[in-house]
Amino acid sequence: MTALTPLDELWLTEAVRLREEHAGALEDEEANRRARAAAGDLQTRIKYRALWLAERDGMLKALHHWKQGARLALIVLAVLAVVSGAGLAFAALGDGQTPVNVFWALGSLLGLNLILLTSWAMGLLFVGESTAGIGRLWMWLSEKLARDAQAAQLAPALILLLQRKRLNRWVLGICVHGLWLIALLSALTLLLLLMATRRYGFVWETTILGSDTFVSLTRGLGAIPSLLGFSVPTESMIRASGDTALAIENARQAWAGWLVGVLVVFGILPRLLLTVLCYLRWRVGRQGLALDLNHPGFVELRERLMPSSERLGVNDAAPPELYTVITGPSANESHGAVLVAIELDNQQPWPPALPDSVVNAGILDSRESRRTLLDQLTRYPPARLAIACDPRRSPDRGSLALIAELARCATATRIWLLPAPTGQALDADRLEDWHMALRQLELDWTDSAPVTWLESGHD
Incomplete structure (x- = not known):
């Protein structure tokens, strides 16, 4: 059989179980006999049986097609993330003909990101599951790109397998935070490119708030970035920018450094840390993945796969077509x-x-x-x-x-x-x-x- 990872083996086993659950028992006499000959505990024999059936019936090829589709779907989503990030940067800075409202620019860069990030965190803390629309879009797109009839049970089998250890939220978290990280890095790259090739003036505007509010807000948001070396406008620069865009070069650079620093600290770093956290939780959690041997679909196999309860004369329906001869023993x-x-x-x-x-x-x-x-x-x-x-x-x-x-x-x-x-x-x-x-x-x-x-x- 083709070399598979432990996760692939469990995944295919669950997919075969789901297929039998929805379409009826497969013709498995030879698979059961080979599983008994392979020895091992019940889980090992169940996996061996399922992998043999998966290879015979084309589900193993479907798994490879599904994984190829998943990689292609990620590439498509990553390209969309890059384009979206570039759009955020253009929306924030404009064409340079008019002064940039710093807080409108900040809202364009981080507003949607912070709203969705808060939604993800609230779902994780209070519901136990995160709302990951991008992750579900990736799963759906992966299945569509697989274009294999045998792949119908693969996505549900993967979800059921991961839900037992509640790992699906970490897998989807890697996808969601990773794509947002790509989008924000794309925005940062284009932001720096635009600032390097165009001259922007920065202002803040208000009708009901006083200048002290903007001074406090600006210096508060710039406190952490300043620790990392990003520039922060002085109080005089902040107050002066409330009237008109300053032509002073130092003021332009200070506002540009402040905007980049806030994007990095409050946008890129949280997504980066969450991506790493989700990946580590996934790496640790997948080591504990196992079959639920108490499931009725697996309990029924115990009598057929364990030597102590082996029985003869199973009457299965004839297969719809003749199976070809695969490679025998070496x-x-x-x-x-x-x-x-x-x-x-x-x-x-x-x-x-x-x-x-x-x-x-x-x-x-x-x-x-x-x-x-x-x-x-x-x-x-x-x-x-x-x-x-x-x-x-x-x-x-x-x-x-x-x-x-x-x-x-x-x-x-x-x-x-x-x-x-x-x-x-x-x-x-x-x-x-x-x-x-x-x-x-x-x-x-x-x-x-x-x-x-x-x-x-x-x-």
Whole structure:
């Protein structure tokens, strides 16, 4: 299987559970058998089963598509944040033809940011969840950009998984604060660029407030920025700016430094600190993520995955289509050679003469014999497996599914299409049906006994 992070494994497991909850149980006999053979505790087996089903049914590819969509959605939102930040800077300073009202400029730069930041903090403190419209937009956009039908359960599964440890607010917090940080950095960059290339005058205006109020407010807002080295206008500069924009160069620079310092201290630094805080809480919290084994969907799997309560004869509906043969065990994990036959009648002589190095697994003619052999091959995969079939029978879906399942247990597989008994002939159309089906399974076949291949690995 493709290498996955622990979060991806839990995510896919939840997605498979949701899929079965809404669409009914999947055909999982082989997945259960492989999970039992992999051993481990119940959670390990449940994850193994789910990952096998996810890879078989295309959900693993859908996860990769969803993550690609999430990255693309973040890029789109980041571009919008940059453009929005630039718009804030233009709205704050204007074209330089008229004096800049410092408090209108400050409101343009920080007003919406502070309102949404306060809303996020209030939701986190009093409700336990933060309102993160940008975060939810990112989730929705990620799903739309994935464009994969198998990704329908991925977003709900991720939300349910994270809600157990209340980590969704930190994930969305990273997204929200990070995007606002990008927007404010974009505003700061353009603000500095405009100030470096244009001459701005700064004023404050009021009808009902006195100059003392603006002096106190300006010096109060500039107290922390001044500790970081940003300039703050003197009291005389502040009072004089209430009448007209000062032409004094020092006054222009002082007001510009004050505006930049307030933006950095009350806009950029809080978002930066919150982004780091959310990221750290997320890094710590995700280590404790685990499946809820008391959920009914997982409780039902206990009997099928734990050896002490393993049961036989599960009757599942046939799959809607034949599953292809995926890569079997590597050569380092397999040993020996096995010959097995599928549903032969008495007219076919069996078994053929075999060397001692080749194991005769007999004829599979019952559900119990199939399950027993599949369990053995899963635990002890052979390097070479030959499957004998009677081409007088039609290649029905059940037989082809069994062949594919057997082939997944071996490093190399070859199908032996037996010759017709003496006095009989094979139907050419039916034989072509076999060839077409085996080509779809990407399996080799032969018309003669593959004894030499089984014994030595070559013809």
